[in-house]
Amino acid sequence: MKNLSKYIVVWTACALVWMLGSPVALGDTLKVCNTCEYHSVKEAVSKAKAGDVVLVDGGVYLESGIEITKPISLIGRNNPVIDGQNSGQIITITSSNVKVEGFTVQNVAVSYMRDDAAIRVADRENIQILNNTVLNTYFGIYLQNADNSIVKGNVVKGVNTGKIESALGNAIHVWRTDGAEVSGNKVEGHRDGIYFEYVTNSLIHENISERNNRYGLHFMFSDGNVYTRNIFRKNGAGVAVMYTRNIRMEHNTFEDNWGSAAYGLLLKDISQSVILNNTFRRNTTGIYMESSSRLYIENNDFDRNGWAIRLLASCIQDTFRLNNFTGNSFDVSTNGSPTMNLFEHNYWDKYSGYDLNKNRVGDVPYRPVSLYSMLVERVPPSVMFMRSFMVDLMDSIERVLPSFIPESLVDERPLMKKVNHDSDRKLVQNLR
Amino acid sequence: MNKIIKYVLYDIVRNKIIVAYTLFLLLLSIGLFNLGGSPDKGLLSLLNLVLLTVPLISIVFGTTHFYNSYEFMELLVSQPIRRSKIFMSEYLGVALSLSAAFMIGVGIPVLLFAPGATGLYLVLTGVFITFIFVALAFLASVITRDKAKGIGIALLLWFYFALIYDGIVLFILYSFGDYPLEYATLVLTALNPVDLGRVLVLLNLDVSAMMGYTGALYKSIFGSLWGIGLAFAVMVLWVLVPVLASRRAFTRRDL
Numbered sequence: 001m002k003n004l005s006k007y008i009v010v011w012t013a014c015a016l017v018w019m020l021g022s023p024v025a026l027g028d029t030l031k032v033c034n035t036c037e038y039h040s041v042k043e044a045v046s047k048a049k050a051g052d053v054v055l056v057d058g059g060v061y062l063e064s065g066i067e068i069t070k071p072i073s074l075i076g077r078n079n080p081v082i083d084g085q086n087s088g089q090i091i092t093i094t095s096s097n098v099k100v101e102g103f104t105v106q107n108v109a110v111s112y113m114r115d116d117a118a119i120r121v122a123d124r125e126n127i128q129i130l131n132n133t134v135l136n137t138y139f140g141i142y143l144q145n146a147d148n149s150i151v152k153g154n155v156v157k158g159v160n161t162g163k164i165e166s167a168l169g170n171a172i173h174v175w176r177t178d179g180a181e182v183s184g185n186k187v188e189g190h191r192d193g194i195y196f197e198y199v200t201n202s203l204i205h206e207n208i209s210e211r212n213n214r215y216g217l218h219f220m221f222s223d224g225n226v227y228t229r230n231i232f233r234k235n236g237a238g239v240a241v242m243y244t245r246n247i248r249m250e251h252n253t254f255e256d257n258w259g260s261a262a263y264g265l266l267l268k269d270i271s272q273s274v275i276l277n278n279t280f281r282r283n284t285t286g287i288y289m290e291s292s293s294r295l296y297i298e299n300n301d302f303d304r305n306g307w308a309i310r311l312l313a314s315c316i317q318d319t320f321r322l323n324n325f326t327g328n329s330f331d332v333s334t335n336g337s338p339t340m341n342l343f344e345h346n347y348w349d350k351y352s353g354y355d356l357n358k359n360r361v362g363d364v365p366y367r368p369v370s371l372y373s374m375l376v377e378r379v380p381p382s383v384m385f386m387r388s389f390m391v392d393l394m395d396s397i398e399r400v401l402p403s404f405i406p407e408s409l410v411d412e413r414p415l416m417k418k419v420n421h422d423s424d425r426k427l428v429q430n431l432r
Numbered sequence: 433m434n435k436i437i438k439y440v441l442y443d444i445v446r447n448k449i450i451v452a453y454t455l456f457l458l459l460l461s462i463g464l465f466n467l468g469g470s471p472d473k474g475l476l477s478l479l480n481l482v483l484l485t486v487p488l489i490s491i492v493f494g495t496t497h498f499y500n501s502y503e504f505m506e507l508l509v510s511q512p513i514r515r516s517k518i519f520m521s522e523y524l525g526v527a528l529s530l531s532a533a534f535m536i537g538v539g540i541p542v543l544l545f546a547p548g549a550t551g552l553y554l555v556l557t558g559v560f561i562t563f564i565f566v567a568l569a570f571l572a573s574v575i576t577r578d579k580a581k582g583i584g585i586a587l588l589l590w591f592y593f594a595l596i597y598d599g600i601v602l603f604i605l606y607s608f609g610d611y612p613l614e615y616a617t618l619v620l621t622a623l624n625p626v627d628l629g630r631v632l633v634l635l636n637l638d639v640s641a642m643m644g645y646t647g648a649l650y651k652s653i654f655g656s657l658w659g660i661g662l663a664f665a666v667m668v669l670w671v672l673v674p675v676l677a678s679r680r681a682f683t684r685r686d687l
Contacts, residue, residue: 260648284644306643329643375602379609380646381617382602384631387476389484390598 027051032080034059041066041074041082048072056080056103064108068093068100076102076132084108084137089116099128108137110167117142117169118156121149129154139169140190148179158189160213168213170195174202182207192218193235200224208233215240216257227252238263238283247273255281263288264305270295277421280305286328289315298322299421306330307373311409313338321345324418325368329386332368333377337406343368347415352399355416366414369405371398433517436508440525443501450533453489457537460485471546472637475554479633482538482558483626487565488590490530494569495586497526499579506687515683519570523675527566531559550636553660557629560667564625565590567674574681597624614649622663625670632663 030044030052031037038044041061044054050070058078064087068074074091079102084090086109091100098121105118117139121127127149133156134140140156143149156171171187174180176198183205187193193209196202196219204227209216216232217239219225227249232239238257241247247270254264264283265275267290274296280286286305287297291314298321302308308328311318313336320342325331326349345361346368353362372391376383385391398405444450460481465474501522508518538558542551572585601620605613621627635647635654643651653659 260645306647375606379605379613380644381613382605383643383646384617384621384650385598385602385627386643387480387634388598388627388630389480390595390602393595394599394602 027053029053029055031055031057032061033057045072045074064088064090066091068098069095071095071097073099074101074103075099076104079104081106084118089114089118089120090137091119093119093121093127094124096124097126098124099130100132101128101130102132104133104135106135106137108139110138110169115139115142115169117173120144121146125149128152133157134171137169139173140171140187141173142170143172143174143177143180145176146174146180147177149177150181151183151185152181153184154186156185156187156190160189160191160211163213165191165213170218171209171212174199177202181205188212192216193232194218196220196222196225198222202226203228205229207231210234212236217241219244223247226250231255232257232264234258235262237261238266238285240266240268241270242266242268244270245272248276249274249278250276252278253281254278254283254286257283259284266290267292267295274298275300279303280308285310288312289318291315293317295319296321299419300324301326301421302331303327307333310334311338311341312336316340318342319344322415322419322421323347325349326418330370330373330376332409333373334369334406334409335377337408339408341409343409343411345413345415346411347418348411351414351416353414360416362414362416366411367399367402367405367409368411369409370395371404374404433521436513436518436521437525437528439504440501440522441529443504444497444525444529449493450529453493453530454533454537457534458541461538461541465541465545472550475542475546475550475633476637478538478542479554479630482554483561483630484594486534486558486561487594487626490562490565491569491572491586491590492583493530494526494566495573495583498522498570498573499582509687516679519679519682520675523566523570523679526569527563530566531562534558534562550633553636554633556664557632557667560664560671561625561629563671564667564674567671567678571674571678571681574678574685593624593626598627601627614646618650618653622666625667628663628666628670632660636660 030048032041032044032054040063041056042063045066045068048054048070053073053075056076058080060081060083062083062085064084081104082090084107086107090105090108100119108116108118118134118137119129120142123145125147127146129141129151131153134154135157136159141151141154151172160168168191170192171190172182172185173195178200180199180202182194186208188211190212191214193212193216194207199222201224204225206229208231210233212235214236216235220242222244224246229251231253234256239254257264262284264280264286266288270292272294277299279301281303283305285307286302286309288310290312293316295318300323302323302325304327307330308325309332311332311334313334315338318341321344324347331348348366348368351362351366353364355362372395461478464477505518509515539555542555568589569586572589573582575585576582621631632654635651654663
């Protein structure tokens with residue numbers, strides 16, 4: 001019921017917007033350029049009335065502190081550049097139904113007190129920030145309490161070489177917002193690429209987040225979000241998601257997150273979520289799971305990671321099905337004996353069993369936790385003996401006669417061949 | 433001395449084993465590089481095989497050669513030549529011919545398929561291991577006159593360095609897991625040239641990034657020029673100690 005009333009409110013709001021918006025086409029157009037009536041964006045914006053369009057032509061505008069307090073559209077043509085010259089926040093939006101499109105916004109200095117951003121939205125709804133380029137700023141695009149806003153097609157690029165974490169802001173920062181859409185953005189060189197806190201029912205789609213100092217994507221307390229077809233690459237610590245329920249992560253790529261504390265995907269206190277069809281390639285740890293329960297991790301590819309999955313003993317009732325594990329140093333490692341987790345119908349390249357009845361499912365169980373991975377978990381320095389002949393020997397013996405590795409972590413029905421997630425529908429149906 | 437080395441080399445080349453060894457390594461390397469896909473993967477598989485076969489062949493060949501040329505050495509001892517000179521010529525003759533075989537068998541394929549610093553480390557490691565295990569072979573040979581016993585000791589040494597040592601160290605690490613063992617492990621690695629070589633090559637490959645926090649710590653040590661220099665310095669010590677010890681034994685004993 002609550003949901004329904006929410007929809008009604010949203011639809012009414014939309015209808016109102018449409019009715020209010022219809023005069024937009026009829027509103028005045030205020031032009032800004034060297035030879036136009038207005039020479040500065042700030043001046044035009046302050047003169048504009050609700051529903052007007054401020055059209056800015058190409059050129060460099062040395063301005064900051066532009067405050068949009070009315071529902072107007074600020075449109076850039078021929079790529080105008082607004083250069084803040086490190087003198088504070090550039091565009092601040094304190095009105096609903098505002099659209100900012102087609103600008104290059106650059107140079108915002110670090111401000112520990114105010115968290116200055118290139119474009120900030122505060123406590124208003126239905127904001128559209130489209131196709132802008134944000135260069136060399138502290139925070140890039142900052143949404144606080146801005147329901148139903150769209151951040152789409154922007155490029156946010158910072159300079160993070162030689163900077164420490166605390167001297168950097170987030171590229172796209174969203175806080176306490178419902179129904180946001182963040183899609184098609186390319187973010188790099190900031191602290192966190194995309195940062196969500198208390199963001200609900202939002203869509204994060206086709207973004208590319210790379211070379212950020214800390215996380216490519218970072219969210220906490222953000223229930224009910226959908227993450228699809230994003231790419232997270234070469235971030236200092238990969239992707240971290242914490243204290244959240246009901247999320248869907250599908251078709252994302254997590255790759256090349258290398259280093260001493262890098263994870264493809266770090267899950268902490270996540271529950272009732274699905275992680276489908278993602279690719280984890282060449283990460284130190286593909287998925288690191290702590291206190292996470294009731295997750296469905298299916299149809300993912302884990303390729304050439306150090307640890308494909310680190311499943312801590314605090315995880316319960318997680319399901320791993322139809323995943324491919326290829327070329328990982330360790331398939332699964334754990335620090336104790338996690339209970340009630342299910343591994344079924346995965347493909348493991350280290351599996352050496354047989355399939356006598358030719359049903360494509362191996363007849364002997366596979367134990368993805370190796371003795372050596374237990375040893376490394378307990379005594380990290382023993383990682384020095386990786387690929388030593390003795391270690392291989394030890395692991396083979398343990399596989400045949402398991403005595404140390406946890407009994408509960410076993411794939412009773414491993415697949416003989418790699419799953420091709422797109423074309424193996426029939427196989428998958430047979431197995432279900 | 434040069435003249436004796438020349439005769440030793442001539443003798444070794446004539447008995448064809450060294451040619452077979454070269455061909456074996458050559459086939460192995462080319463095969464692995466063509467099989468592996470990426471050069472890194474080829475290097476990795478090659479590393480494992482090199483660390484297993486090169487010590488074995490070096491130590492067995494060194495021991496048998498020493499016993500087979502016993503009469504030649506006795507002949508030389510009767511001449512006015514110093515014993516240490518005879519011994520060093522024998523040693524260098526064997527070590528140089530085996531490392532030449534290694535350079536051709538592994539060095540050339542590495543140069544062709546995976547040129548770069550890591551490939552260089554692999555080849556250098558192989559050459560050092562050849563020198564070290566020939567030295568250990570000679571040490572085993574001067575200890576006893578009995579050929580069977582000598583070969584037995586040599587094989588035991590190989591078994592210890594290639595297999596048992598890792599097992600012992602892993603057991604120690606497991607038993608003392610509650611203590612900080614980062615630097616202790618480093619020292620324990622340096623006490624086995626095979627491990628030292630493996631770690632040196634492994635940590636300079638891409639896969640090292642996959643080894644987590646501790647791996648990163650060791651990479652910061654072995655990835656730096658200083659660390660690599662130190663590792664090779666330890667390798668030089670590993671050559672010098674058995675060579676000098678066995679030379680001393682050879683000059684003093686009753687033949």
